[in-house]
Amino acid sequence: MVAPIVIVGTGLAGYSLAKELRKLDATVPIVMISRDSGDFYSKPMLSNALCAKKSAASLVLKSSVAMEEELRAQILTHTLVVKIELQARCLHLEGGRIQFYSTLVLAMGADPIRPVMAGNGGDSVLSVNDLDDFSLFEKSLAELDARNTSRNVLILGAGLIGCEFANDLLARGFNPTVVDVEDRMLARLLPSQASRRLQTRLETAGVVFRFKAAAVSVNRAADGLAVELSDGTAMRCDLILSAIGLKPRLGLAAQAGLAVHRGIITDEKLMTSEPGVFAIGDCAEVGRSVLPFVMPIMFQCRALAATLTGTPTAVKYPAMPVTVKTPACPTVICPPPVRAEGAWDVHETEDGLEALFSDSTSPDRVLGFAIQDKSISKRQQMAARVAT
Known part of the structure; x- marks a missing residue:
């Protein structure tokens, strides 16, 4: 029996690669391994789902069962990979199962960076990086609705995701305050004039910004959460959402001996330091860059699908504009x-x-x-x- 192409991850990168492979080869065996339900959804929709009146359930476009049928692939859901054995070309799965591969593709994504804060309320800080996260976030907002509280939400980070969630929360009647260590929003992506224009529009719509500060402690209080900032000021909120960035999932790759830096290091053909093992998406460092955006992932998947079906292809990126989902500006x-x-x-x-x-x-x-x-x-x- 021919060992399959194994794709670890069923996010945008994993599923996009499987779709591109099927366009080029209808018969190559594909096995996909998912740590969650494996349902297919649009991850970019997470940060404007409130405005679109979408629930976690309604964001699902296709179930994992439907994806299995569409892709003619085997999808192992709620399955964790505990070890990669490169010499034997196999994966050790939780529960003792072994999965052999002919080619391995790591599309494991990234985890939210967790803020380090003092106090007894640190475990109440939420982040939204996948459908399960959004479901918990949605439930927490519903609980605030039911309690009829002041509806104040503190967002940590004024980058893309923080700004988008701030705009989206306004649509549900919440009061977002955004805190960031920089002196302006989207400081690494926008010139100061554009930052100022976006900030002014969001402030007019109801967002409050606190710059050159970080949350250093959070404690539970009778009326919500008490937060102390690094500039010595304090504030109260009902919910905290962290959007300070993502960290590629490197543990499995590093444990197996693959070269890692900020991401899993690959060459221009997406191959890691081990022949036959590739990396794409948020976990991959291609050309010294980790690009956690939709368009780079699509170009990576097309290039890699060509390579895996017999036409070695280097990934090349055109200009890839990103739309910031902030209707206020x-x-x-x-x-x-x-x-x-x-x-x-x-x-x-x-x-x-x-x-x-x-x-x-x-x-x-x-x-x-x-x-x-x-x-x-x-x-x-x-x-x-x-x-x-």
């Missing part, structure tokens, strides 16, 4: 490379904002852009200007 960002050296050129009017990030050594070379409000109609035009 429509924003699209095409971030420059992390280590890029350059400067923003910003043009702002009442109707919109356009910003280009140009290479410091070659000013005509555009490395990224940001657009807001009516200017988002120029998304494709701006993307065409970005050097790839």
Whole structure:
């Protein structure tokens, strides 16, 4: 019996790869291993599900059973991989089962970074990184509704996810306060003028921002949660949502001896330091970058599917704009490379904002852009200007 291609993970990366493989090969055996139910859903919808009046259950697009049928694959749900044995080309699963593979693809995703805080309320801090997380978050909000409290939600982190959840919570009548150690929102992605424009719109809509501060302690109180910030101030809230970032799941790979850094290190063909083992998605470090966005994952999956079906293909990225789901101020960002050296050129009017990030050594070379409000109609035009 031919050992299958085994994909560890049934998130966007895992399922997208399986779909791309089936486009190219209808018969290759595929086994997918999921730590949860394996149901297929759109992860980007998690941060604007409240505005769309979506519940955790309604976010499910297809069950794991339906995905098995569609992909003609075996999907092992609620199954943990405890060890990768590279020499034997097998996985040790929880409960003692062994799963052999011909090719192994690690698409395990990332875990939310957990804030370290003093006090007795640290275990009450929530994060939303998957459907189960969102279900718990949804339940917690419903409990606040039932208690008829002041409905104050503290969000830790003013990055993409924190800003999107802040805007989304407004749609349900909650009062979000966003705390971040930076001096402005989306500081690593936007020029200051765009940050200010987005902040002003969200503040007008009802969001409160506290910058240059972090939550250092949280304690349960009679009227909710008492939080102390690093700037010496205190505040009270009913719920805390952490959105301070993600950390790729590296434990299995590192234990097996695969090269890891910020993610599981791969070459341009997504192969790890071990031939026959590949990594994609939020857990992969490709070209010294971890790109936790939808579009890079799609390009990785197409390239890897070609490689695994006999056509070695390096992943190449075009300009990949990201839509920030903040209806209060429509924003699209095409971030420059992390280590890029350059400067923003910003043009702002009442109707919109356009910003280009140009290479410091070659000013005509555009490395990224940001657009807001009516200017988002120029998304494709701006993307065409970005050097790839």
